[in-house]
Amino acid sequence: MKLLREKIELEGIVLNENVLKVDAFINHQMDPVLMKEIGKEFAARFKTEKITKILTIESSGIAPAIMTGLELNVPVIFARKRKSLTLTTDLYTSTVYSFTKQESNEITVSKDYICEGDHVLIIDDFLANGQAAIGLAGIVEQAKAKVSGIGILIEKSFQPGANEIIAKGYRLESLARIESLKDGKVNFAPKRQI
Ligand code: G4P
Ligand code: NA
Ligand code: NA
Numbered sequence: 001m002k003l004l005r006e007k008i009e010l011e012g013i014v015l016n017e018n019v020l021k022v023d024a025f026i027n028h029q030m031d032p033v034l035m036k037e038i039g040k041e042f043a044a045r046f047k048t049e050k051i052t053k054i055l056t057i058e059s060s061g062i063a064p065a066i067m068t069g070l071e072l073n074v075p076v077i078f079a080r081k082r083k084s085l086t087l088t089t090d091l092y093t094s095t096v097y098s099f100t101k102q103e104s105n106e107i108t109v110s111k112d113y114i115c116e117g118d119h120v121l122i123i124d125d126f127l128a129n130g131q132a133a134i135g136l137a138g139i140v141e142q143a144k145a146k147v148s149g150i151g152i153l154i155e156k157s158f159q160p161g162a163n164e165i166i167a168k169g170y171r172l173e174s175l176a177r178i179e180s181l182k183d184g185k186v187n188f189a190p191k192r193q194i
Contacts, residue, residue, distance in 0.1 A: 001041050001175040004153065005188055007034055008176055014184045018159075026125055026153065027060050038175060039067025042123065042151045045173045046072070049148040051121045053077060053114060055136055057107060064153055065123040072121075077114065079107040079136060092142045094135035100128065107132075109139050118145035127152040127174060130161025137170060149173060156181075157189045 013021040025031040042064070051072050056065035057079040069076035079094075083106075090111040097104045114120065120140045124132055127150075137147045147170055155162050155174035165172050179189035 001038070003034060003037055004176045007031070008154070008186055012186060014181045014186060017181050018156075020154065020156070020178065020181060020186065022125075022154070026063075030063050035063045035067045038064045038153060039069075039071045041175060042068040042121070042173070043071035046121050046149050046151065049121065049171075050119050051148055052118045053120045053145075054123055055079065055109070055114065055120050055140060056123045057081070057132055057136060060125040061123055064125065064151075068121070068123055068151065075113070077109060079109050079139065081105050081107055083108065092139040094138040096131045096135035098129075098131060107135055107139070111143070114140060114143040114145050116144040118143065119148040120145050121148055122150045123152075124150075125153045127155040127161045127165070127172075128159045130164045133161065133165055134168070137168070151175075154178065155189075 007025055011024040015021050025034055051074055053074055054065050054069045054076045056062055058081055062078050065076045091108040093106055093108050095104050096107050122133055122136045133150050140147045149171040150165055152174040155177045157177045157179055177189040178186055180187045
């Protein structure tokens with residue numbers, strides 16, 4: 001997606017060879033116009049999948065997920081990283097290990113919101129090691145629903161997540177794919193060959 005690549009080039013900051021800072025438009029300040037376009041782009045890419053729900057994880061996945069849900073006219077659910085005081089119903093849970101933070105998090109979704117027969121589109125901001133996306137897919141499968149696809153804003157193609165998701169047979173759509181972050185520069189990857 002050209003608009004997102006341009007934004008990354010103009011406002012992204014390469015922190016090191018592994019990390020791109022995008023606090024200016026995704027992770028801290030957010031750009032609603034960009035998010036709206038991202039929602040349209042995901043809606044277009046997944047329009048044939050008969051999506052019934054969108055699933056993301058708090059917090060940075062919520063903005064692009066809600067814009068996609070608005071376009072597709074379906075509910076948006078975010079998995080929680082902390083147990084909610086009022087969430088007393090039965091929960092689906094997955095354990096997500098973050099290589100970046102070297103810690104495991106239990107993520108949860110109420111059984112009320114994903115049901116057998118749902119066609120679920122998973123949305124997240126970054127794809128690095130893929131553990132968040134795979135954990136979300138696990139929750140969808142516990143609910144006997146279908147993972148209709150995984151939509152990512154920024155895929156770091158040099159990290160293992162993308163290949164792992166494709167190897168598991170999920171449809172992956174990444175709006176910007178980064179091949180490397182060498183010498184303080186963002187090098188985008190060419191279109192994926194499938
Ligand atoms: P994984 O799910 O792909 O395995 O990712 P990992 O555990 O390595 O990522 C941990 C957190 O760091 C996630 O956010 C993820 O979005 C974010 N992240 C990973 N790589 C980058 C990067 O290059 N740049 C930025 N800005 N973020 C990155 P989180 O802690 O779950 O936080 P939230 O922002 O969604 O609240
Ligand atoms: Na995230
Ligand atoms: Na993040």
